Amino acid sequence: MARTKLYLSGAxxxxxxxxxxSSTQLGSSHLYDDLKRAANSPWTKNQKCLGExxxxxxxxxxxxxxxxxxVQASSRTTLASTKATQAPTKASKASKSPTKATLTAHSPNExxxxxxxxxxxxxxxxxxxxxxxxxxxxxxxxLFSMGRYVSTFTAYxxxxxxxxxxxxxxxxxxxxxxxxxxxxxxxxxxxxxxxQDNPRAGIVMTVGKGxxxxxxxxxxxxxxxxxxxxPIQIFxxxxxxxxxxxxxxxxxxxxSIETTDILDHFNETTAVIHGSGYxxxxxxxxxxxxxxxxxxxxxxxxxxRPDFDFEENNALNKTGxxxxxxxxxxxxxxxxxxxxxxxxxxxxxxxxxxxxxQKELEHQQESGVVFINKAVPAAFMSILFSTYMNTQKVxxxxxxxxxxxxxxxxxxxxLSSAPYAFVPTYAGIIGDYSDDGESMSSDSKKMCSAQPFHxxxxxxxxxxxxxxxxxxxxxxxxxxSLVHYLPGSSSTVDEDFSWQFxxxxxxxxxxxxQLWRTLDRSEKxxxxxAVAEAKKMDMRFLGHEGGEHNDPEGQFQEEEHxxxxxxxxGEEQLGEDSQQQDxxxxxxxxxxxxxxxxxxxxxxxxx
Numbered sequence: 001m002a003r004t005k006l007y008l009s010g011a012x013x014x015x016x017x018x019x020x021x022s023s024t025q026l027g028s029s030h031l032y033d034d035l036k037r038a039a040n041s042p043w044t045k046n047q048k049c050l051g052e053x054x055x056x057x058x059x060x061x062x063x064x065x066x067x068x069x070x071v072q073a074s075s076r077t078t079l080a081s082t083k084a085t086q087a088p089t090k091a092s093k094a095s096k097s098p099t100k101a102t103l104t105a106h107s108p109n110e111x112x113x114x115x116x117x118x119x120x121x122x123x124x125x126x127x128x129x130x131x132x133x134x135x136x137x138x139x140x141x142x143l144f145s146m147g148r149y150v151s152t153f154t155a156y157x158x159x160x161x162x163x164x165x166x167x168x169x170x171x172x173x174x175x176x177x178x179x180x181x182x183x184x185x186x187x188x189x190x191x192x193x194x195x196q197d198n199p200r201a202g203i204v205m206t207v208g209k210g211x212x213x214x215x216x217x218x219x220x221x222x223x224x225x226x227x228x229x230x231p232i233q234i235f236x237x238x239x240x241x242x243x244x245x246x247x248x249x250x251x252x253x254x255x256s257i258e259t260t261d262i263l264d265h266f267n268e269t270t271a272v273i274h275g276s277g278y279x280x281x282x283x284x285x286x287x288x289x290x291x292x293x294x295x296x297x298x299x300x301x302x303x304x305r306p307d308f309d310f311e312e313n314n315a316l317n318k319t320g321x322x323x324x325x326x327x328x329x330x331x332x333x334x335x336x337x338x339x340x341x342x343x344x345x346x347x348x349x350x351x352x353x354x355x356x357x358q359k360e361l362e363h364q365q366e367s368g369v370v371f372i373n374k375a376v377p378a379a380f381m382s383i384l385f386s387t388y389m390n391t392q393k394v395x396x397x398x399x400x401x402x403x404x405x406x407x408x409x410x411x412x413x414x415l416s417s418a419p420y421a422f423v424p425t426y427a428g429i430i431g432d433y434s435d436d437g438e439s440m441s442s443d444s445k446k447m448c449s450a451q452p453f454h455x456x457x458x459x460x461x462x463x464x465x466x467x468x469x470x471x472x473x474x475x476x477x478x479x480x481s482l483v484h485y486l487p488g489s490s491s492t493v494d495e496d497f498s499w500q501f502x503x504x505x506x507x508x509x510x511x512x513x514q515l516w517r518t519l520d521r522s523e524k525x526x527x528x529x530a531v532a533e534a535k536k537m538d539m540r541f542l543g544h545e546g547g548e549h550n551d552p553e554g555q556f557q558e559e560e561h562x563x564x565x566x567x568x569x570g571e572e573q574l575g576e577d578s579q580q581q582d583x584x585x586x587x588x589x590x591x592x593x594x595x596x597x598x599x600x601x602x603x604x605x606x607x
Contacts, residue, residue, distance in 0.1 A: 116160075139270055144342075202288065212242070213542065215234070216250065238261065321419070321421065326426065367406035368454075395408075431451060432447070452464060
């Protein structure tokens with residue numbers, strides 16, 4: 001009887017312990033389920049995708065559960081978590097596992113993880129599980145899935161910035177695994193997790209031999225016309241892209257200009273930046289030494305200085321990312337593709353409320369100017385995501401759906417759930433409607449121009465693209481006449497300007513007379529001064545005003561050809577008459593005979 005009571009007591013105790021253990025695990029099993037779902041990401045064998053809807057549901061579920069995951073995933077992670085909490089210092093030194101290292105992120109005196117340490121731990125576990133589950137290369141174009149992982153990185157980065165005591169080694173290991181083609185260095189690049197003494201704001205440009213002269217127009221307008229004092233960092237892709245002679249010339253325009261070889265910052269085998277054209281721009285923004293970047297095209301011309309926009313633009317302050325719209329002309333090809341990418345996930349408020357989305361326009365962004373505050377974690381990770389989209393394999397895929405780099409900026413923000421803002425109006429046009437195009441009626445005016453025109457956040461004339469020459473691509477020595485402009489449409493007002501593509505980069509637009517604006521006196525003075533500076537640069541580098549577009553080598557090549565022609569003519573002359581050669585040689589030898597010291601000194605002094 002006693003033995004039976006003992007057996008019953010033991011059984012009751014066992015059941016009681018099982019119930020307690022089960023209850024503690026019931027609320028802690030969600031992360032393991034989430035990680036299990038992560039294994040069904042588009043990188044696994046059964047669900048490979050290039051943005052197709054078939055891979056969206058699982059990734060969408062993973063994104064939805066991201067903020068609510070628990071540290072203790074299962075009995076396996078529970079044990080690791082308990083040990084790490086009890087002996088964090090010892091565990092952090094001994095363990096090489098990102099998960100265990102992150103779980104030991106907090107100080108030894110605390111028995112439980114803080115909210116930020118918990119977020120860092122959850123992010124690390126999700127990212128590591130995703131890596132372990134991948135069977136495709138990270139170089140392949142899986143945009144939707146990468147957007148979810150970038151969003152997780154953003155949460156991770158926010159945590160380690162908010163709480164400096166959190167261990168960071170795991171973050172850097174995971175970042176290196178997801179983005180192995182980037183070589184960040186605190187000595188040359190602004191990194192939000194490093195304490196650095198770099199200029200807070202600066203202008204970043206990508207310049208090569210092909211746009212060298214246009215870049216000089218932009219720089220001189222910034223420095224001598226609108227009086228910008230921001231430092232300028234010029235990126236190029238190797239010595240053959242921008243040789244030393246050109247770099248010295250461009251740095252000679254102003255002491256605050258520096259040049260940087262972008263190939264020192266990225267793995268060229270994967271990124272293939274050399275010869276990529278516009279695709280270099282997001283790489284330059286990421287690698288720059290500035291916390292606040294104004295990314296500027298070489299053919300951009302400012303009508304006022306951009307120095308204080310980070311302080312004065314509320315939308316930029318709020319999001320850390322500020323973009324400008326392209327021309328609002330119809331064409332559903334781009335929106336159809338983006339809707340396919342986003343299927344299963346509703347668009348952001350910014351995208352959903354845009355004219356681009358509502359009217360199915362061909363382009364959303366014009367990337368001649370991009371504002372990026374890299375101190376904002378979501379903005380920093382968004383620009384890193386944009387560089388991923390511009391690595392060779394991915395950009396070849398993306399390039400089949402959008403034009404150039406420009407859509408990759410806002411699309412990276414959209415897919416990674418990073419807050420971003422656009423200027424309220426779409427691109428307009430600037431020039432002189434009296435120069436080209438006849439109005440169809442007395443109530444309307446028509447203008448043809450290569451220059452898309454942009455207002456700032458306060459509705460003031462700000463900048464335009466395509467440079468100061470009348471034609472951007474064809475040979476031309478004429479400069480644009482900047483008199484009138486037409487503001488673009490907005491998300492609330494679609495004026496239907498009837499954009500028409502004419503040739504090269506030139507568009508024509510017709511609108512009611514009352515919609516056109518005229519530059520005021522000060523704006524006209526800025527425009528005229530910019531053209532005057534451009535003429536000086538053309539004389540300096542081309543030997544004449546205007547000239548072949550993007551021909552910075554003209555003057556240098558002419559001088560080289562002159563030297564080559566002189567040498568060739570000399571050789572031909574010497575070869576025609578051997579007797580004359582003998583006489584020349586005789587004269588040369590006589591001239592080399594020793595002279596008196598006094599005469600020799602006088603000759604040297606004259607020399």
